[in-house]
Amino acid sequence: MSAERERDARAGEFVLGVADEAEMARMEEEFQRDPEFARAVGVWRDKLSALDRVADPVEPSPRLWERIREGVTTRPIPRTSAVRERRIPIWQNLPFWRSATLAAGFACLLLAAGLGSMLMEPARQPVVVAVLEADDSTPGAIVEAFADGSVVLRPLKALDVPADKTLQVWTLWDRAVGPVPLGILGSLRKTTLEKGGQPVPQEQQLYEITLEPKGGSPTGRPTGPILYKGLATSPL
């Protein structure tokens, strides 16, 4: 099969959404990274959308718009207009990650709740904190990164991890270096990760948790879907 046909077939599978989770995640990554693949995806979306047009319309309940509106007004969006920014690999997509700083104020509130434990150990003041959010902006975990390189992860909600998967925590402090793995977890629970040899954490440093094959990413780079992500900010 020629490279172009192979790409078209994969793009079609991506639009159908038939592949398993790991394969869909790989294709999502390809969609973000490869403009040719993204174009092929766009062509399939247009072609197949005729089947959407013939679905029986169903009148939504009156509450639905109100709920959407509430979601919209409580969470302002970043006012970036770079139409092509989606093509930038996500790790280099600063405007995208900046939206996560919206969580900064929220982080302070949540940290106030977590201060109890920190007051017990006054020497342990994190250099930066980050609230990691899911794609729909619900907060999933807080990261506290300390000057000695340790990172404390506090979950905010329960998360079921399939038996054959592992959660992996990553950070990005230099786009030239790329994402650095901080550790793997079998489940989302309060964990201290000790990864030496890292620079002192700084503001705007990205933290994220991805779902990887059991034992962690085979490539040393994130391969699975991003579950939570957020940018670091310095606590006052």
Added chain:
Amino acid sequence: MLAGPGHEFDHGAAVRGCAAGDEAALKALYDAEAAAMLGVALRIVRRRDLAEEAVHDAFLQIWRKAHQYDPALGSGRAWMFAIVRNRALNIVRDRSREDLVDDETFETLQADHDETLMRLPERDALRRCLEQLDKPRRASLMLAYVSGFSHGEIAGRLGVPLGTVKAWIRRSLLALKECMA
């Protein structure tokens, strides 16, 4: 604002409005497409409450991701429907389908799909090209796109090996592509 086929509603412009923070643009998209999107989500998740959840999440994503929309990668309308389909697929992949489909037989599903196809205009390229596929291959594609089945679920429903379904879908896609070119 509910527009039928051949409508003039400019989805792309409304999506750009959302990117600029114009809530009225989001409402216009909602008025134009929410009912159609709910219909599409319902074909996949089968439960009204879950379908509304998919549409709810989709509109929040449309709002938040509007600045990422690239008209070079397809129409604004197709982009919106891709988002709601993805939300619906996430919902069904997180549950076992038995929770969602009560006593729907495979035959009913196939009859639904045949009817869906017949609703496309007779000379529509997609319809013509889908009709050229042999029955199991067409059924696989419709199960995937219309009902949101995965490779594994299609293999289970059709009682054929997973590899066979993957090959069917792949070849059907390529045949469609060629036929519609």
